[in-house]
Amino acid sequence: MLDLIKSPVLTFQNFIRLSGMALRGVLRQPYYWDDIFIQMDLIGIGSLPVVILTGFFSGAVMALQMSRALQTYGATSQVGMIVSITLVREMGPVLTALMVAGRNASGMASELGSMTVTEQIDAMRALGTDPILKLVKPRLIATAFVLPLLTVIADFLGIFGGYVVACQMLKLTQGTQYWQSAWRALEYNDIAQGLLKPFTFAIVLSLVGCYYGMHTTGGTQGVGRSTTQAVVVASVWVVVLTFVISRIFTSL
C-alpha cells in the first residue's frame, strides 16, 4: 500500500520542486528572449487555427443546443447572453487550455524528453546553462502570455459562432439584440475569471509538460510515455482548477 502511494507523492514533490525553481527563475537573469519569442510563436500562432475552429464551433453548437430549450420558454432573445457567459466564464478558457495541453504540453514533454534521454540536458548543464532558465522558463513565460490571448480569441469566435447559428441559421433573434445581450451579460467578475483561468492553466500545463519531459527515463519508449502522461495530467489539472477557480469566484 505504501509503495502505491510513494510514487505519486514523489512525483508531486518533484513537480512542486521544479515549479518552485521555475517560478523563482522568472525573476532571475538571464532571460533568453529568443527562446521566449520562439515559444510564443510556436504556442500562440501555432495553436491559432485549432483555437479558432474550437472556439467557433463550441459557440455554434451551444446556440444550437440551447435553441429548443429557449423556444420552449419563449426566451430566444437571451441566446446571446447564455453563449457569452458560458464561453467567457468556462468553455473558452477550458477548451483553449485543453487544446494547448494536447498540442503544446505534449510537444514540450516530447522535446525535453528527447533531450533528456540523449544527454542533451546534462550537456546543457555541463556547458554552463541552467536548463530551468533556458528551457522551462521561456515555455512558462510564453504560455502564460499567449494562453489568455488565445482564450480571448476563442471567446469572441465562440460568440460569433453563436450569432451565425442563432441569427443567420435559425433566425431565433435579431443580430443587434444578440450582440447587445451578449455584451450586457458580461460583468467584470466574468472577465476576471475568464482571464485568470487561462493564466493559471498556462502555468500548470507548461510546467507539467516540462516536468514530464525533464523526468523522462527509458529511451524513446520513455519519451512516448512522458508525452501521454503530460497530456493526461495537464488536462485533468485544467478541469480540476477550473472547478476550484469557479468555486472561489461564485463565493465572491
Place this chain on the structure above:
Amino acid sequence: MSDSGSHPVVLAFENVSFSFDTEPLLTGITFELRRGEALVLHGAAASGKTLLLKLCLGLLRPTGGRISVFGEDVTHLREGEWFDVRSRIGVLFQEGGLFDSLTIEENVSYPILNQKRLQMTPSQVRERVETTLDFVELGHTLEKYPSELSGGMRRRVGIARAIATQPELLLYDSPTAGLDPITANTIMALIVKGRDLRSATAVMATHRHQDGDILHRYRYDRILNRLVPATESTRTRYLVLQEGRIVFLGSPEEFDACPDPYVAKFASR
C-alpha cells in the same frame, strides 16, 4: 610519477560513494589527479565509469566522501555555484550529447556564448569556432546539423565543443564506443593532440585497451603533424572499476603487470 609533486592537484576524490535509493553504485573511490596527467578509466559496462565522470561535473551529487576540483571543495556546491567550476571543464558525452536542433557552428559556440567567464565579440566567437573545428578537421561542416554527420564526425564535433573554451580539465566518456577501429584511432589521435598541444588534464573512460595504449605510448609531433611513439613519460595512469569499487590504480607498467584476472581483461596482453 616522480615529477607529479610539483603540479597542483586538479581533481581529488576522497572516499567518495554514490547510491541510488539504497543500492550502492560507487563505493570508497579515492584518487588524485594532478595538472597535465591523464587518467584512463577502465571497467565493464555499469561499473560506474560514467557515474564517476558525472560526479566530477556536479551533474550528480555524491552520497558520501569529498570531491575537490581545482583545489575547491565542490561536494556541497549548489547548482548555481557549479557553473563557474564547469566553465573550466570540457566534456565529451558517451553519445556525444550534441544539440540536434542546433547547427554544428551553434553547438560548438554554445559553451563559449553561455559561460560568463568568457566575454567574446561575435567575430571572436566565430574565429574560435572555426579554429576549433579545423582542429578536428571538420571546418567545412559549420552549417550542417548533427544528424547530417556520421557517428565519427559527431564524436569529433563533441570533442571540438569540449575543447572550445580551452578548459583545464577534459572528461571523455567512451570517446571511441561504437566506432570502427580507423575512426576510433582518429578520435584518439585528436585526444592525444589536445593533450600535448594544450597540456590539459584528462580523464578518459573507455573499455578499449587500445585507447589507453595510444594515450600513454604516443605523443603528438607538431612538425610532423601526427602521433609518434613517446620517448618520455606521458604521465598516464590507469584506474579500473569493478561494480563501483576501485580494483586497480597505478601506472601503465603496473597495469600491464597486474595479476588480477579482471584487470588483465582490460590490459593489452
